[in-house]
Amino acid sequence: MSHPILLVAAREIAVRFRSRAFRVTTAITAVGLVGFIAFAALRGGQHHEYEVVRTPDVSAVTLARLGALGEALDAEVRAAEVDTREEALAAVRSGEVDLGIVGSGEVIIERGLANGDTSPRARFLAAAVEVIRTQRGLESAGLSPEAAAGALSAAPPKITSLKPAPPENRGRASALVGIVLLFLMINGYGLWVSAAVVREKTSRLSELLLVTVKARELLTGKLLGVATLAFGHAISLGLIGIVARIVAGGNVLQDFNLTLASVLWPVAWFLVGFALFASLYAAAGSMVRNPEDSNASPLFAVLMLGYISASTLIASGEPSTYHYVLAWFPLTAPFNMLGLIGIGAVPLWQALASLGLAVVSVPLVLWLAGGIYATAVVRTGQRVKWHQVLRPGGFRRTPA
Numbered sequence: 001m002s003h004p005i006l007l008v009a010a011r012e013i014a015v016r017f018r019s020r021a022f023r024v025t026t027a028i029t030a031v032g033l034v035g036f037i038a039f040a041a042l043r044g045g046q047h048h049e050y051e052v053v054r055t056p057d058v059s060a061v062t063l064a065r066l067g068a069l070g071e072a073l074d075a076e077v078r079a080a081e082v083d084t085r086e087e088a089l090a091a092v093r094s095g096e097v098d099l100g101i102v103g104s105g106e107v108i109i110e111r112g113l114a115n116g117d118t119s120p121r122a123r124f125l126a127a128a129v130e131v132i133r134t135q136r137g138l139e140s141a142g143l144s145p146e147a148a149a150g151a152l153s154a155a156p157p158k159i160t161s162l163k164p165a166p167p168e169n170r171g172r173a174s175a176l177v178g179i180v181l182l183f184l185m186i187n188g189y190g191l192w193v194s195a196a197v198v199r200e201k202t203s204r205l206s207e208l209l210l211v212t213v214k215a216r217e218l219l220t221g222k223l224l225g226v227a228t229l230a231f232g233h234a235i236s237l238g239l240i241g242i243v244a245r246i247v248a249g250g251n252v253l254q255d256f257n258l259t260l261a262s263v264l265w266p267v268a269w270f271l272v273g274f275a276l277f278a279s280l281y282a283a284a285g286s287m288v289r290n291p292e293d294s295n296a297s298p299l300f301a302v303l304m305l306g307y308i309s310a311s312t313l314i315a316s317g318e319p320s321t322y323h324y325v326l327a328w329f330p331l332t333a334p335f336n337m338l339g340l341i342g343i344g345a346v347p348l349w350q351a352l353a354s355l356g357l358a359v360v361s362v363p364l365v366l367w368l369a370g371g372i373y374a375t376a377v378v379r380t381g382q383r384v385k386w387h388q389v390l391r392p393g394g395f396r397r398t399p400a
Contacts, residue, residue: 272355279369313343
């Protein structure tokens, strides 16, 4: 005879697989992932072309430097000559020209650049303005256009670094993908657990199940079944994403800096993070009176805190004390420690210690959630307050 926990887990998996919502959601996420990868590959493979008009007094050296700039940005720069400033204005205003250059003192663009704009066009325009500015500055100092170009092509100085450079592509891409998947999977499947508990409580199905299964066994089996589905879903999305990227002509190992560690860290943090949050989501679900009630807002706030702080950490690459503190708190560590690992800001022993602390906290959270679940799930038709289940003696055993 199978263990009650395994029986409950198998029942949870079977119920989910028979659900049309589960199948539709899985298909939509797979199609969305393939579409995103195809769109990224299409955008990444675009060859950019920029049209430039210039007045006759723009030096040939400046035009040559703009052409070299286009080669550096993997783009083609085509320049045409106009006689007057008014003609340059009209060409840019028509939208057919990206840049107008009047002598060495004016650059005309159709729309100003927003702060933080890193699009290919914005990078080209900003670099072109800098090329013209430096060329003009040297020429105004008395250098000929050729001498100015020679001064700007001088060899760079020798660089002496006191510390070795970080590894190339420090794993930000794989860490960011892992953080996004962690958030989506933990929140999505955590809500599934909560909804299942609410449904069983309001339909009084949980009372029937508790006749033969202990409350903690019922909760553990439910978490195990949903975790198996979530883990399988994540693995499927990963494989679909890898195949789609290969078909699109990308190099998965190079694009995401994939190594064994970059795969194992997100997996480990997913298992720990799901165990922590899903347990608390289940406890919150057992306390509501009807499906319209919600008791999980504080949990979602903590989840968002971990996700947003880790995302900003990956974007900036500069950790603060705030990020290090969150990396040691079990509920936010799955996101922030993964971010610190991705940018290479923590040694291996600290990453392992944070993971170990989170693993140790899992049984404690399961025990707490199990006590809340056993107390609240049998109180049908009433909303249970947190102080009622967290006060001393608030846990009540439910007979098997």
